[in-house]
Amino acid sequence: MIPGVQRHLEESRLSRAASALVGHRVGVHCQTTAGALVDVGNELGYVPYDSDGVPLPRTTLKRDPCKELRRYLKGGRDHPSRDEVVAVHVLTHESMHMRGDTSEASAECKAVQRDRTTATLLGATPKQAYLLAVTYWLTVYPDMPTDYVSAECRPGGALDQHLTSAPWNR
Ligand SMILES: [Zn+2]
Secondary structure, eight states, rough: OOOHHHHHHHHHHHHHHHHHHHSSEEEEEOOTTTTGSSSOOOSSOOOOBOSSBBOSSEEEEEEHHHHHHHHHTTTSSSOOOOHHHHHHHHHHHHHHHHHHHOOOOHHHHHHHHHHHHHHHHHHHHHHHHHHHHHHHHIIGGGGGGGGGOOOOOOTTTTTTOOOOTTTOOO
């Protein structure tokens, strides 16, 4: 398949998953080779905000997380690499911004509690999805920069949304 067509199919799949997480139609765009020259910052993805500071319904993911998501979709769901786990989480995290959350710590914690849903939307079995969410929560989240981490992101904490999909629920 020619790369452009493959990217379009991947973007459609990721857009469907993100739209389900956000609750309305949003678009996921993978940076192209040429686009990668234009840096979008240190994050693996970003959501543009309008002049009033309201997040727009679209996100751009950098080339690397898009590559890892492609691997995940192609069958990496049983034993996802750390990079694949992070890439799935980036899609969840940016979706939380598209829902309207502009706080990194809050968006990050909401995403932690929905990674299981994202993995399921990308074709994971319940067990595969649970393991992905737990892996992020236990091995990636603690190492995130301080403005992404909150002591309230825990069972019973202020950021606990009491979702069955939270990684602290079996
Ligand atoms: Zn963010």
